[in-house]
Amino acid sequence: MSRAVTPARKTINTVLAWTVALILFFPILWTVLTSFKPEPVAVASPPVFLNFDWTLKNYYDVERQRDYFDYFLNSVIISLGSTVLGLVLAVPAAWSMAFVPGRRTKDLLMWMLSTKMMPAVGVLVPIYLIFRTLGLLDSRIGLTVVLMLINLPIIVWMLYTYFREIPGEILEAARMDGATLSSEIIYVLTPMALPGIASTFLLNVILAWNEAFWTINLTVTDAAPLTKFIAGFSSPQGLFYAKLSAASTMAIAPILVLGWFSQRQLVRGLTFGAVK
Amino acid sequence: MGQITLSGVAKRFGEAQVIPPLDLEIQDGEFVVFVGPSGCGKSTLLRLIAGLEDTTGGRIIIDGRDATGVSPAQRGLAMVFQSYALYPHMSVRSNIAFPLRMAGLPKAEQDRKVEAAAKVLNLTSYLDRRPGQLSGGQRQRVAIGRAIVREPSAFLFDEPLSNLDAALRVGMRMEISELHEKLRTTMIYVTHDQVEAMTMADKIVVLNAGRIEQVGSPLDLYRSPRNIFVAGFIGSPKMNLISGPEAQRFGAHTIGIRPEHISVHPTMGEWRGIVGVSEHLGSDTFFHVQETGLGAALTVRAGGEVSLHHGDTVFLTPEPDKIHRFDQSGLRL
Amino acid sequence: MGQITLSGVAKRFGEAQVIPPLDLEIQDGEFVVFVGPSGCGKSTLLRLIAGLEDTTGGRIIIDGRDATGVSPAQRGLAMVFQSYALYPHMSVRSNIAFPLRMAGLPKAEQDRKVEAAAKVLNLTSYLDRRPGQLSGGQRQRVAIGRAIVREPSAFLFDEPLSNLDAALRVGMRMEISELHEKLRTTMIYVTHDQVEAMTMADKIVVLNAGRIEQVGSPLDLYRSPRNIFVAGFIGSPKMNLISGPEAQRFGAHTIGIRPEHISVHPTMGEWRGIVGVSEHLGSDTFFHVQETGLGAALTVRAGGEVSLHHGDTVFLTPEPDKIHRFDQSGLRL
Amino acid sequence: ATTLTIATVNNGDMVRMQGLTDAFTEQHPDIELEWVTLEENVLRQNVTTDIATSGGQYDVITIGTYEVPIWGKQGWLVPLNDLPAEYDVDDILPPIRAGLSVDDTLFAVPFYGESSFVMYRKDLAEAAGVTIPDQPTWDDIKAAAAAMNDPDNGIYGICLRGKAGWGENTAFITTMANSYGARWFDENWQPQFDSPEWKATITDYLDLMTNYGPPGASSNGFNENLTLFQQGKCGMWIDATVAGSFVTDPNNSTVADQVGFALGPDSGQGKRANWLWAWSLAIPSSSDAPDAAKQFVAWATSKEYTELVAENEGWANVPPGTRTSLYENQEYLAAAPFAQMTIDSINAADPNSPTVQPVPYTGVQFVAIPEFQGIGTAVGQEFSAALAGEKTVDEALAAAQELAVQEMTTAGYIQ
Amino acid sequence: MSTQASRVAARAMLSPTVLLLLIWMIVPLVLTLWFSFQRYNLLYPDRSGFIGLSNYLNFVSAPAFWGAIINTFLLVGGVLLVTVVGGIGIALLIDQPIWGQGIVRILVISPFFIMPPVAALVWKNMFFNPTNGLFAEAFKLIELRPFDFLGQAPLGSIIMIVSWEWLPFATLILLTALQSLSSEQLEAAEMDGAPPVKRFWFIMLPHLARAITVVILIETIFLLGIFGEILVTTNGGPGTSSTTLTYLVYKEALLDFDAGTAAAGGVVAVILANIVAVFLMRAVGRNLDA
Numbered sequence A: 001m002s003r004a005v006t007p008a009r010k011t012i013n014t015v016l017a018w019t020v021a022l023i024l025f026f027p028i029l030w031t032v033l034t035s036f037k038p039e040p041v042a043v044a045s046p047p048v049f050l051n052f053d054w055t056l057k058n059y060y061d062v063e064r065q066r067d068y069f070d071y072f073l074n075s076v077i078i079s080l081g082s083t084v085l086g087l088v089l090a091v092p093a094a095w096s097m098a099f100v101p102g103r104r105t106k107d108l109l110m111w112m113l114s115t116k117m118m119p120a121v122g123v124l125v126p127i128y129l130i131f132r133t134l135g136l137l138d139s140r141i142g143l144t145v146v147l148m149l150i151n152l153p154i155i156v157w158m159l160y161t162y163f164r165e166i167p168g169e170i171l172e173a174a175r176m177d178g179a180t181l182s183s184e185i186i187y188v189l190t191p192m193a194l195p196g197i198a199s200t201f202l203l204n205v206i207l208a209w210n211e212a213f214w215t216i217n218l219t220v221t222d223a224a225p226l227t228k229f230i231a232g233f234s235s236p237q238g239l240f241y242a243k244l245s246a247a248s249t250m251a252i253a254p255i256l257v258l259g260w261f262s263q264r265q266l267v268r269g270l271t272f273g274a275v276k
Numbered sequence B, C: 001m002g003q004i005t006l007s008g009v010a011k012r013f014g015e016a017q018v019i020p021p022l023d024l025e026i027q028d029g030e031f032v033v034f035v036g037p038s039g040c041g042k043s044t045l046l047r048l049i050a051g052l053e054d055t056t057g058g059r060i061i062i063d064g065r066d067a068t069g070v071s072p073a074q075r076g077l078a079m080v081f082q083s084y085a086l087y088p089h090m091s092v093r094s095n096i097a098f099p100l101r102m103a104g105l106p107k108a109e110q111d112r113k114v115e116a117a118a119k120v121l122n123l124t125s126y127l128d129r130r131p132g133q134l135s136g137g138q139r140q141r142v143a144i145g146r147a148i149v150r151e152p153s154a155f156l157f158d159e160p161l162s163n164l165d166a167a168l169r170v171g172m173r174m175e176i177s178e179l180h181e182k183l184r185t186t187m188i189y190v191t192h193d194q195v196e197a198m199t200m201a202d203k204i205v206v207l208n209a210g211r212i213e214q215v216g217s218p219l220d221l222y223r224s225p226r227n228i229f230v231a232g233f234i235g236s237p238k239m240n241l242i243s244g245p246e247a248q249r250f251g252a253h254t255i256g257i258r259p260e261h262i263s264v265h266p267t268m269g270e271w272r273g274i275v276g277v278s279e280h281l282g283s284d285t286f287f288h289v290q291e292t293g294l295g296a297a298l299t300v301r302a303g304g305e306v307s308l309h310h311g312d313t314v315f316l317t318p319e320p321d322k323i324h325r326f327d328q329s330g331l332r333l
Numbered sequence D: 001a002t003t004l005t006i007a008t009v010n011n012g013d014m015v016r017m018q019g020l021t022d023a024f025t026e027q028h029p030d031i032e033l034e035w036v037t038l039e040e041n042v043l044r045q046n047v048t049t050d051i052a053t054s055g056g057q058y059d060v061i062t063i064g065t066y067e068v069p070i071w072g073k074q075g076w077l078v079p080l081n082d083l084p085a086e087y088d089v090d091d092i093l094p095p096i097r098a099g100l101s102v103d104d105t106l107f108a109v110p111f112y113g114e115s116s117f118v119m120y121r122k123d124l125a126e127a128a129g130v131t132i133p134d135q136p137t138w139d140d141i142k143a144a145a146a147a148m149n150d151p152d153n154g155i156y157g158i159c160l161r162g163k164a165g166w167g168e169n170t171a172f173i174t175t176m177a178n179s180y181g182a183r184w185f186d187e188n189w190q191p192q193f194d195s196p197e198w199k200a201t202i203t204d205y206l207d208l209m210t211n212y213g214p215p216g217a218s219s220n221g222f223n224e225n226l227t228l229f230q231q232g233k234c235g236m237w238i239d240a241t242v243a244g245s246f247v248t249d250p251n252n253s254t255v256a257d258q259v260g261f262a263l264g265p266d267s268g269q270g271k272r273a274n275w276l277w278a279w280s281l282a283i284p285s286s287s288d289a290p291d292a293a294k295q296f297v298a299w300a301t302s303k304e305y306t307e308l309v310a311e312n313e314g315w316a317n318v319p320p321g322t323r324t325s326l327y328e329n330q331e332y333l334a335a336a337p338f339a340q341m342t343i344d345s346i347n348a349a350d351p352n353s354p355t356v357q358p359v360p361y362t363g364v365q366f367v368a369i370p371e372f373q374g375i376g377t378a379v380g381q382e383f384s385a386a387l388a389g390e391k392t393v394d395e396a397l398a399a400a401q402e403l404a405v406q407e408m409t410t411a412g413y414i415q
Numbered sequence E: 001m002s003t004q005a006s007r008v009a010a011r012a013m014l015s016p017t018v019l020l021l022l023i024w025m026i027v028p029l030v031l032t033l034w035f036s037f038q039r040y041n042l043l044y045p046d047r048s049g050f051i052g053l054s055n056y057l058n059f060v061s062a063p064a065f066w067g068a069i070i071n072t073f074l075l076v077g078g079v080l081l082v083t084v085v086g087g088i089g090i091a092l093l094i095d096q097p098i099w100g101q102g103i104v105r106i107l108v109i110s111p112f113f114i115m116p117p118v119a120a121l122v123w124k125n126m127f128f129n130p131t132n133g134l135f136a137e138a139f140k141l142i143e144l145r146p147f148d149f150l151g152q153a154p155l156g157s158i159i160m161i162v163s164w165e166w167l168p169f170a171t172l173i174l175l176t177a178l179q180s181l182s183s184e185q186l187e188a189a190e191m192d193g194a195p196p197v198k199r200f201w202f203i204m205l206p207h208l209a210r211a212i213t214v215v216i217l218i219e220t221i222f223l224l225g226i227f228g229e230i231l232v233t234t235n236g237g238p239g240t241s242s243t244t245l246t247y248l249v250y251k252e253a254l255l256d257f258d259a260g261t262a263a264a265g266g267v268v269a270v271i272l273a274n275i276v277a278v279f280l281m282r283a284v285g286r287n288l289d290a
């Protein structure tokens, strides 16, 4: 409805929306602010907002205790790796389901999703034993594969919904034009579904980045990502809010920034077929 | 070359026999149009020829070679889709070059051919745009360009103009006709618009529920439809069909007479009726005449100047030699 | 009642003046059609009347009451949208009943009115289906049903038929005309299809870039277009326009002659030319005659039986009293 | 070079050690150290999973006096009887050494040891007009808590652990129960939560906490209470002796110069409420570099390391509670006002006879059987539910009894 | 596009994914099933062997079991309720023309990027803490006794944290769905005399049905597996008042290291999850087809 919205109405909406947004964002803002406070100020009562001696000491302390960069690198490798691997597997699978649907396609999709319903804690011991046997404990490869498998159903589902929006005629046209199956997927389907693929990619990087069970339990040092980094800061002795905040900020900042910069793609693609 | 023979070609989807076995011969260089009501199997038949669907029976012979099991790319045919099916992420140039690229042609040759096709289709100044930046008609031309560069032995068109608005449709219709004139390549063209069928075809194939009702030149079909279905399908507005005693007077179960073959007179004529809705197009006027006692309202075409009003009584006279007679089973007598 | 007066109504979107101030008078019971090229402001004007957009100037008076600031629901108008805008999750019955439900009518009365509307529109057997299970034509009828039950003082239609295929379009066109005949309620109908405009309208409003070019009955516009724009817009195929020496011969800057007002003769006539593409529709044939020396190809309509071929030389003669003359600024002389 | 993967808990002393390892690597250029520093629970999960499945991920692990005997018995730990002479094994405090040995075989070396004691605010006590004796009874504690309690000014009489967990509230309450004469199991492994001693313990615990405790005590653990005390919000706090150095550290504590110490309280039955715990370094049998690991653990728990810390960070910061020699060092005793009270507390704890009545288990504030983690935590949850006001004393104890019986039956202790 | 060739290709391209997921499902499942009939405590490698259904009996007869099932439903249901209702509200709000829409959107979706452990730690320590938390400070400001969120309303507090994490997701999907509603439908309703509230109720909400189902499906899948937040904040307590089924399995697996009972618990959880799933999938399947 493109009738002009009265400025009063717009103002009210703006105030409301900003209030809600700031409330939702406040915990993050507070964490970041706290990370710059000296420890005693972090627990000061009444709370101090901006007028304190800003300090980088917490970051310095945290970094001195741990090599942040190693964890960061592992997080990047594992989340990107598992997502890319997942996409490589899921693109052909989603192609099949979207363009050559069978009677069982829906069921298959639902079955894939249902594999996510197994509680991870229940299978930790078996998986741990398997990993030990295969020598995959504390290896980036092992973790990448596990995270890929965990997110694969989501990736397939997302891609499937995007692919279904692509008219089959275009792929047929490519086929008439002499494209082989792989050229069809590489030169036509993938570029066309790029917004969807980008959004799938982002969502899964986020999910993988934030996965906190397998990453903590299957790693030691070599493959330990930021979730494990955080697990070492949750409650040391003494005042720790500021250091915890610094560590938290370091763990979430990369993905938060990535999320902010790519939120358009993420939002655009995040439908799971909820929008026809 | 582009001679295509279908012999006993059939298609079923699961239980549904969409195309019962049919035979069809398409000569090299012919412009063949498939028409028929929605859902009658036009697209399916075209896709069978293209190889985008497997036949469930019969053989498809292209230029004397059995192509039944051959992949779409190998059949040497090009297809233009209703939705244009352009690659939206590629420039017009890349779209047109795509088949050449897939065939592994050297870059220089690709460029040469693309330029040539663009020239034929007046696309030269749009080569670097994306399909999204083109109008409907231009998109359709790109789709045709993509088909041309492959130098196929036949073009297949599936309702290529149905997404264009009326004015553009007329223009593109002419362009495709001219292209055929120029290339003389076999073209198979699916439409449900009978104006397109009439104006473009060398040969029209009328399909109904997967069966071929009649094959012939446009005027053949207009002048001597083989059965009631074809009679009703070809011509606009539709032929008036009259059964009952009046038809028996002509020794037929049903007679048909086209609106343009009935003359109107305010005081005298064969049939008497009352004017219902009238449609003034300026150039012509169509009157729907009711209460004729013939069991159906008749549509009559009169000149643009004729002025009759709702409720006026009129008299109608058919041109006797333009009356079509059909038997009980609907076949032409 | 349904008398609508626009006085000085204008609309701008940001910088763009889409509708410069215009005046228009619509009488009660009239069937008014807005036509014009795409983007000329037809929909905007309709939405201004409906109240779905705010005017940036001028007043809209409905039945003598100033409705400029009144909310859409209060104006007593009903609208039928191009996309039908049916509520997909409601049954046909609930769709049609929706305005009544919103008005708080008792259930029994709602049912009665819905049944009545369904009967008028032949929807009775579909009342319990969802819109998704209906064909395009049926959907459009549901949309009309939803409009009818409100017993509005005027109906507004925005290209209601443009999503339907040709055959259905003809049918629905007649249904709407009949509905108007029956209800005699004011209808304002937007289209860019000039056949619809010609056949349905009591009064056509030709818009161009937001300005009204001409208002009049269909035959008025066909016979005496006020300017070249209207002349070219009304009539199909388009009027042939000739400028230059030949036009000066008629004391005009440009002359126009419709295809149906030119006769063709193989050996004699006023203008000589060569047959280009010809389109045989069975009932008629359109010849495009080239190299006439008049600066443009002429389109000529001849009977279905005339047989001329590509490249034949023909002679053309216009009917002298059907020649339209326009001055330098495009106005009718 | 050999790489040692060392799992440590994220407390101050361990973190400090990481900063000082240059000294070790300089001496052992062929050994590289990799640190895995985790919160206690996560550490325990990771290490247990690994060691029980012979995952072989760690070369040195940080475990407590609870795990060492159990794991040692399983053969999961490398025996440490062959440490070099200069290590001076005999210098280790006897109760600690006993806790880390199975049948006289040492399976871990203590990094620091602790008991628990009372910390209180001298200024507040004075203002309230109460004195807390060096060997208080629970009645003294109650009286002092009541006197010092001033919630309107954000000061609570006493801070105790309330957060559920076998290493959290269960540990504290068990020591309290010991001093009340209660025990976990009788000699037939029959749980004893239905005994009057337990009822008295929990009743008093709840009275203290609900009347004089801070709000939300049911989620307060060591660390939360430490924060509270450092902020000056607690009149008293009964907890680990290691806290002594934190509460007297002027950098982090607002009350550093006002803290007094006292032994864990008793109720006149001969047992004091104080525990015994040592974070210790051990070497899993699955380690592929046991020799290098031995060198490391010996270094990290040596006198030399103590001196290194003293040199770099001051005597107050050396890891306490492991060696007799430390408590004979005048410099240390001078720098650490809590030192004497610490050693007294440690010596007052007896893992083999934790309470008044006889018990079939070892461990002061825990029961050294593998099932204890689960049972202890579940029981702790019942107590914390009672603290949160969700259950009455009787309900909580009944529930504790029921689940303990079930677990012990399942585990086969009760036939 | 169903030629023989393409069907064969489709099967070939689908199979790696299906196969991998099958392995990923079957192998642990089989091992879990096997363990669930074994006496297998990690801490007693020597005591092992087949013990029939004991593990299941233990798990199901644990005092916390039924409470855990109820808590699981409360947690999942509570979060779904908050996120769906809140998500619709926020989506409606930020779909309106406002100043700074881009920034508002960024702020609103931010919680989605936060790792669950961080979220739980931050909420627990810096907000819920009854002495140092910001909520306590806020209560003090209005002269109320600080409320002990995690002690007095453990499940509610956890629902709050988890809802905060998932609200952006729900909002995003609902917002996209909302934006796909054709304005003509709303205009038609307006012409039909429906005021804004009725337009929401009769037009927007039904339009969102599909999106809501998707939100419910995806969130349920993730929420059923939640235990990290519980572990960090309440440890399932006080008592067992915030123990969910997954947390119970966690307790068996990583506190008691009783792999056998944990396996049995895992199987029970899988069965329950699948019962939920069947209902969900039915609903979703129907909604997605329509």
Ligand SMILES: Nc1ncnc2c1ncn2[C@@H]1O[C@H](COP(=O)(O)OP(=O)(O)OP(=O)(O)O)[C@@H](O)[C@H]1O
Binding pocket: B013, B016, B018, B036, B037, B038, B039, B040, B041, B042, B043, B044, B045, B192, E001
């Ligand atoms: N993949 C398919 N599976 C099942 N039935 C199909 C399939 N494709 C087409 N059909 C059915 O085959 C019949 C013919 O369809 P086809 O698309 O060929 O019709 P058409 O003549 O092209 O119609 P239109 O003019 O509407 O394009 C229809 O009844 C259709 O429902």
Ligand SMILES: Nc1ncnc2c1ncn2[C@@H]1O[C@H](COP(=O)(O)OP(=O)(O)OP(=O)(O)O)[C@@H](O)[C@H]1O
Binding pocket: A002, C013, C016, C018, C036, C037, C038, C039, C040, C041, C042, C043, C044, C045, C192
């Ligand atoms: N909300 C809007 N904001 C800005 N410009 C608009 C808006 N709506 C319409 N316009 C512009 O106003 C002009 C008229 O649009 P309108 O939709 O009325 O045309 P129309 O005659 O209905 O065209 P069509 O036949 O394509 O439906 C167009 O140039 C269009 O771009």
Ligand SMILES: [Mg+2]
Binding pocket: B042, B043, B044
């Ligand atoms: Mg078709």
Ligand SMILES: [Mg+2]
Binding pocket: C042, C043, C044
């Ligand atoms: Mg419009």
